[in-house]
Amino acid sequence: MSDVFSAEKRKPADKQGWGSLANSPKWHYFVEGRSLCGKWLGLGITNFDDDPLTDDSPDNCAGCKKKVPKLRTTEAMTKREAVKE
Ligand SMILES: [Zn+2]
Numbered sequence: 679m680s681d682v683f684s685a686e687k688r689k690p691a692d693k694q695g696w697g698s699l700a701n702s703p704k705w706h707y708f709v710e711g712r713s714l715c716g717k718w719l720g721l722g723i724t725n726f727d728d729d730p731l732t733d734d735s736p737d738n739c740a741g742c743k744k745k746v747p748k749l750r751t752t753e754a755m756t757k758r759e760a761v762k763e
Contacts, residue, residue, distance in 0.1 A: 695726030715741030
């Protein structure tokens with residue numbers, strides 16, 4: 679009976695957050711393997727930092743930084759929708 683729920687939990691969006699790359703001095707925010715600024719692929723990254731407290735770090739890429747608040751808002755809305763159903 680729990681099978682229905684486990685499939686839902688394992689969506690690719692779970693692997694997202696701030697990640698550092700060897701060839702970039704800045705941290706980028708990755709969603710499904712791509713940075714929000716669109717310039718980087720984070721396929722080799724295994725550890726993502728998805729703590730909202732680090733969103734304002736000076737080490738973060740400016741392009742990603744701008745898009746993260748929107749992403750978090752969308753996510754919160756999506757979760758609320760899911761609960762409603
Ligand atoms: Zn970036």
